[in-house]
Amino acid sequence: MPQDPKILDYETNKFTLFLEEKTGIDLTFYYLPYQKDQYTQKVNMMLAANELPDVFLGLNAVFQNNKLLLTAKQGLIIPLNELIEEYCVEIYNLWENAMNREVKNIMTLDDGNIYAVPKYSEYLNGIWPYRMWIYGPWLDKLGLSVPTTTEELYNVLKAFKEMDPNENGKPDEIPLVGAPNNGTNTDPTVY
Secondary structure, eight states: OBOOTTOSOTTTOHHHHHHHHHHOOOOOOOOBOSSHHHHHHHHHHHHHHTOOOSOOOSOTTTOOHHHHHHHHHTTSSOOOHHHHHHHOHHHHHHHHSGGGHHHHHHHBOTTSOBOOOOOOOOOHHHHSOOOOOOOHHHHHHHTOOOOOSHHHHHHHHHHHHHSOTTOSSSOOOOOOOOOTTSOGGGOTTTO
8 A cells, every 4th residue: 555654653653553453354454655656666676576465455546447348358467356255244234325326337437347446425514515614604694595596595695795894894794715726626616
């Protein structure tokens, strides 16, 4: 795995110790350089020399689907299907959830096998990255409700601009702020 410079010692890390206690497995880490181009080169050399660890971690950039299939055809990695079926109840639970039914399809390659388990995290804020926040105290001060339509949003923003909700005696509030040049997640025009 690439050695993250923010983690001082994987061997004594609390999560490592927790994982070892829960699984009964004594983990030994072999570190790769943290920079993508450097660890990609190192992994390719390991594959060419057939000097492989039991598991690679955190190498999504190296093991894209086409590389996984090629590596599997060379016999350097094995399918995880049976291991997942036997030991990974929570992966099955994830696949059964209506919102996550496509996760299995994403994990399964063209040959019908699963060779990698991707990072997956389910949190409501990440389901749809485009969202806006509205300042509740200004809504309260002006007796307004959270807008639910485009027209209501327009009227709330107009009120914020014209009705002085910060009570400084001037209508100088900026009703909508975003960062259009900082990526689409912060661009109010995308929302």
